[in-house]
Amino acid sequence: MLIARTLFVLFFTKGLPVxxxxxxxxxxxxxxxxxxxxxxxxxxxxxxxxxLQVYVDGMRGLPFLMVxxxxxxxxxxxxxxxxxxxxxxxxxxxxxxxxISEIVRGSLLAIPKTQHESAQSLALTLRQRLQYVIIPQxxxxxxPPLAGQIVLHVKxxxxxxxxxxxxxxxxxxxxMQTNGQPLLTYAILAVFYxxxxxxxxxxxxxxxxxxxxxxx
Amino acid sequence: MDYDFSFxxxxxxxxxxxxxxxxxxxxxxxxxxSATAFGVAVALARLSWFKPLSMSAAGYVAFIRATPLLVxxxxxxxxxxxxxxxxxxxxxxxxxxxxxxxxxAxxxxxxxxxxxxxxxxxxxDSLAMTYRQKMTYVILPQAFRKIFPPLxxxxxxxxxxxxxxxxxxxxxxxxSATTFQAITFRPLEAFLPTMMLYLFIILTLIYxxxxxxxxxxxx
Numbered sequence: 433m434l435i436a437r438t439l440f441v442l443f444f445t446k447g448l449p450v451x452x453x454x455x456x457x458x459x460x461x462x463x464x465x466x467x468x469x470x471x472x473x474x475x476x477x478x479x480x481x482x483x484l485q486v487y488v489d490g491m492r493g494l495p496f497l498m499v500x501x502x503x504x505x506x507x508x509x510x511x512x513x514x515x516x517x518x519x520x521x522x523x524x525x526x527x528x529x530x531x532i533s534e535i536v537r538g539s540l541l542a543i544p545k546t547q548h549e550s551a552q553s554l555a556l557t558l559r560q561r562l563q564y565v566i567i568p569q570x571x572x573x574x575x576p577p578l579a580g581q582i583v584l585h586v587k588x589x590x591x592x593x594x595x596x597x598x599x600x601x602x603x604x605x606x607x608m609q610t611n612g613q614p615l616l617t618y619a620i621l622a623v624f625y626x627x628x629x630x631x632x633x634x635x636x637x638x639x640x641x642x643x644x645x646x647x648x
Numbered sequence: 649m650d651y652d653f654s655f656x657x658x659x660x661x662x663x664x665x666x667x668x669x670x671x672x673x674x675x676x677x678x679x680x681x682s683a684t685a686f687g688v689a690v691a692l693a694r695l696s697w698f699k700p701l702s703m704s705a706a707g708y709v710a711f712i713r714a715t716p717l718l719v720x721x722x723x724x725x726x727x728x729x730x731x732x733x734x735x736x737x738x739x740x741x742x743x744x745x746x747x748x749x750x751x752x753a754x755x756x757x758x759x760x761x762x763x764x765x766x767x768x769x770x771x772x773d774s775l776a777m778t779y780r781q782k783m784t785y786v787i788l789p790q791a792f793r794k795i796f797p798p799l800x801x802x803x804x805x806x807x808x809x810x811x812x813x814x815x816x817x818x819x820x821x822x823x824s825a826t827t828f829q830a831i832t833f834r835p836l837e838a839f840l841p842t843m844m845l846y847l848f849i850i851l852t853l854i855y856x857x858x859x860x861x862x863x864x865x866x867x
Contacts, residue, residue: 492854493847495811497822502843505835509651583714590716594815601718614726622715622723629714 438607438620447603448624454517454599455586455628458524462585463578465525466532471562473533474540484533491530496588499523504595516597520589528585535581539574540566576643579636583629590625600624657837661828665841668824671738675820676807676849679745683806684799686746687753694758705754712751717809720744725816741813741820749806756802760795761787797861804853807846821845 469484491499500523507514514522543566551561593602604621608614693705712720721744728735735743764787772782814823825842829835 489851490847493851494843495808495822495846497811497814498825498839498843498846501822501826501829502835502839505829506839509835587716590718591812593718601716601722604719605722608722608726614723615730618719618723618727622711622719625715625719626711630710633710633714 434611434613434616435620438604438611438617445603446598447600450598451586451589451600452628454520454524454589454592455582458521458528458589459582459585461521461525462528462532465529467536469529469533470536470540474537488530488533491527492534496523496527497591497594499527500591500595516592516595519595520592520597523592524585524588527588528581531581531584532578535574535577536570538577539570542573543569573643576636576640579632579639582632583636586629586632587625651836653836654834657832657834658841660832661824661837661841664824664828665821665845668819668821668842669845671819672807672810672821672845673849675738675741675745675810675813675818676803678742679749679806679810680803682742682746683749683753683802686750687757690750690754691757691761694754695761709751709754712748713755717744717748718812718815720748721812721816737813737816737818740816741810741818744813745806745810748809749802752802752805753799756798757795760791760798763794764790793864797857797864800853800860801857804850804857807849807853811846 469488472480473484473488500520503514503523504516504519507519547565547569548561551565556565589599590601593599593605596602601621604617604624608617611617690705690708693701694709696702696705721740724744724747725737725740728740768786768790769782772786777786810820811822814820814826817823819827821842825838829838832838
């Protein structure tokens with residue numbers, strides 16, 4: 433009965449739906465940020481390139497919790513009163529976006545020089561070179577790490593429960609406090625995350641093996 | 649709108665900041681050592697020919713990789729007392745990070761050992777090396793080169809993840825900053841120095857890892 437109740441609450445109330453929504457929304461915006469930042473750094477656009485490196489290193493060098501706390505407590509002082517949800521999406525976008533930009537840049541750099549040269553020998557413009565030759569090849573290379581990043585991203589959303597946003601982890605915690613069964617409640621909570629993340633993790637490993645075979 | 653940043657308040661914060669730094673560094677050091685040792689054990693279990701052992705190791709790694717560290721921390725922190733095991737938060741923090749990071753370290757170590765080509769074993773065998781000679785002179789030196797740089801990278805993740813142990817009340821860097829923030833209502837003075845310290849530790853490990861990778865590859 434307790435198990436059924438906990439499952440029901442996590443699944444139907446603000447638990448799972450909010451976590452899924454937050455993960456999807458955050459990841460879509462993070463891909464946009466990551467693509468632009470990664471491309472700009474790949475093209476070595478002067479000035480912007482340096483600024484963006486500071487941004488990427490800043491995000492890679494800070495715990496997600498610190499980014500979240502910083503935005504949550506500092507933004508109101510500068511007259512930016514965001515809801516907990518918007519702060520969470522902003523933090524996820526900035527943090528995951530930096531990691532995705534590294535994936536984008538790495539995949540673009542992995543395309544051999546000969547591809548650039550042969551595209552140039554066909555008199556393609558920079559834009560055409562990127563659009564028809566480089567980026568399509570880079571996309572398939574970037575898929576396995578991107579799938580891996582989705583797993584990290586979904587797991588990071590659990591941290592957001594700390595700033596009192598009601599999502600899966602927080603609903604689980606509240607359940608634990610009312611039913612007094614931490615082992616059972618957190619085991620069920622872990623199963624929810626496992627069900628979300630494990631298929632994507634498997635997909636990432638599978639894609640990576642396929643690419644490794646292609647290049648052997 | 650305008651926030652007047654006060655260095656006086658930063659000075660007041662300094663003793664707490666240093667205490668937090670000390671604990672974060674301690675948790676990081678102990679965590680890295682125990683996670684590596686645990687990772688070796690899990691990797692060996694995964695490579696074992698004994699199916700139940702290798703499968704349970706694989707299951708363990710998958711479970712850790714697919715669930716959030718925060719849920720793992722809550723599980724240990726609230727779950728261990730159910731078994732009558734009462735540990736101070738500092739030890740629960742180290743335990744949680746060891747169990748979590750150990751699974752990732754195991755993957756790194758396993759990949760490193762598996763990446764050594766079969767021909768290397770055969771070549772060592774054809775020189776009539778004993779198992780011990782084969783391992784110490786041929787396999788492990790090559791595996792070490794592949795394992796060490798990503799392990800340093802994993803250490804950067806461990807330090808980053810250690811911020812989460814602040815939710816149990818462990819006085820690490822994050823906890824010292826949030827406590828000071830809550831008392832003084834001065835977020836910039838509390839968070840900026842803390843973030844600087846995190847950036848210094850974590851970026852050193854990240855860039856150290858890629859430097860080692862480049863160095864050891866040439867070797």
